[in-house]
Amino acid sequence: MEMPPEFKKPPMTLGDWIISVIIKRLPLIGFIMLIVWAVDSNTDPDKAKWAKAELIVKLIIFASVMIFIAIIGFGVFANFADEIDWSEFD
Numbered sequence: 001m002e003m004p005p006e007f008k009k010p011p012m013t014l015g016d017w018i019i020s021v022i023i024k025r026l027p028l029i030g031f032i033m034l035i036v037w038a039v040d041s042n043t044d045p046d047k048a049k050w051a052k053a054e055l056i057v058k059l060i061i062f063a064s065v066m067i068f069i070a071i072i073g074f075g076v077f078a079n080f081a082d083e084i085d086w087s088e089f090d
Contacts, residue, residue: 012044
């Protein structure tokens with residue numbers, strides 16, 4: 001019986017993980033590399049799963065921040081909308 005290909009490769013070393021985390025923390029390059037690592041078939045399977053998890057977490061945080069900004073923005077607009085004399089715009 002032949003071993004699956006993911007078991008033939010040696011596991012990622014600590015140095016590989018450190019370099020991956022440092023690259024991930026670079027503002028735009030890190031995001032692009034996470035996408036590359038998540039979809040590339042030659043990437044180590046554990047690294048691909050980690051990249052997918054990081055992208056999902058980034059998406060959840062981004063959506064949460066956008067919702068928070070929208071709520072605050074609507075609140076500020078509603079506060080200022082009460083003080084505007086809308087009859088001047090007719």
